[in-house]
Amino acid sequence: MGGQEEGYRYDRAYDETVHLTDGQRVQLRLVRPSDKDMLREGFEHLSPDSRYARFMAPKSRLTERELQYLTDVDGVDHFAMGAIRRRFVSPDEGIGTARFVRFIDRPDTAEPAVTVLDAFQSKGLGSILLQRLIEAAWERDVRWFVTELLAENKASRRMIESLSPEVSFRHSGDGALVATLPVPEPDRTPTAPGFFAGTSIQKLLSYVARSNVSVRPRVTKPPEPPGYDT
Numbered sequence: 001m002g003g004q005e006e007g008y009r010y011d012r013a014y015d016e017t018v019h020l021t022d023g024q025r026v027q028l029r030l031v032r033p034s035d036k037d038m039l040r041e042g043f044e045h046l047s048p049d050s051r052y053a054r055f056m057a058p059k060s061r062l063t064e065r066e067l068q069y070l071t072d073v074d075g076v077d078h079f080a081m082g083a084i085r086r087r088f089v090s091p092d093e094g095i096g097t098a099r100f101v102r103f104i105d106r107p108d109t110a111e112p113a114v115t116v117l118d119a120f121q122s123k124g125l126g127s128i129l130l131q132r133l134i135e136a137a138w139e140r141d142v143r144w145f146v147t148e149l150l151a152e153n154k155a156s157r158r159m160i161e162s163l164s165p166e167v168s169f170r171h172s173g174d175g176a177l178v179a180t181l182p183v184p185e186p187d188r189t190p191t192a193p194g195f196f197a198g199t200s201i202q203k204l205l206s207y208v209a210r211s212n213v214s215v216r217p218r219v220t221k222p223p224e225p226p227g228y229d230t
Contacts, residue, residue, distance in 0.1 A: 010136040011075065020123040024085070028132065031080035031097065036067045038084075038094040045117050070099075077102040079136050083116075083125055095120045098129035100137055100145070109144040109180075110137060135186040143183050148176045 016028045031039075043062050062070070073080045083096035095117045100110040112133060116126050137145070167181045 008075075008136070008139050010079070010081070010132065010139070016132075018128050020120070020125055020128075022123050024123070026095065026125065026128075027084045027086055027092075028081060028128075029084070030075060031071055031073060031082045031099075033068075033072045035071050035082060035094065038082075038092065039067060039070060039097075042094040042097075042117060045119070046115070070097075073099070076140055077104075079133075079140065081129065081132055081136070083120075083129060096125050096129055098133040100133060100142065102140075102142065103146075106144075108141060109146060110142045112137070112145050112147065131186070134183055137183050138186050145181050145183055147179050147181075148172065 010030065012030055012032075014028075014030055018026050018028060020026060040062055070080065078099070078101050080097060080099035082094055083098075085093045085095050087093060096115060098112070098114045100112040102110045114126055114129050114133065116129070167179050169180075170178050172178050
């Protein structure tokens, strides 16, 4: 699709303060190229399990090329939002990110990822980031999300498969499970953490956020969504 941010709520000027379930205040804004050090530090505070869940492989560090890819984004085809804990003395701390990468061969389809530092999980931040990610995707005409799940997580797979008939699944060549699901039209009224309690798709997306289900950005053609006209 290409292009620059224009006429979006979630653009480079976006800045929002939200409250977690424990009362902490967190700033949300879009990721900038200058956030490389913050992202590097945040990665270092992820547990090995969270790193593996996010990248689907053991990973000890982010390379400079990966840091550039993750921070130098156009905000349209590669959208990334950061959650930041402001500090008065030491540098601000990046505690979570939400992003999607659009498929070049299917502009209405993207691959999402939500990552929250272990110390801030189970505080509603994943659901907050997911809500904003859905809204940003919808206003950029993304209507389908494709996620790749770790194959060995059988309990997660059974739960997801039983959750919604609107989600289609296939097995990838490396044994992972790939899910294609519609992006729900956002409801801009609720703002509290965890408000995704309605449709099965919202429950599934909330599960993705809470569990750090892993996805990997792609540039190849995604699987066709159910009912997609070719």
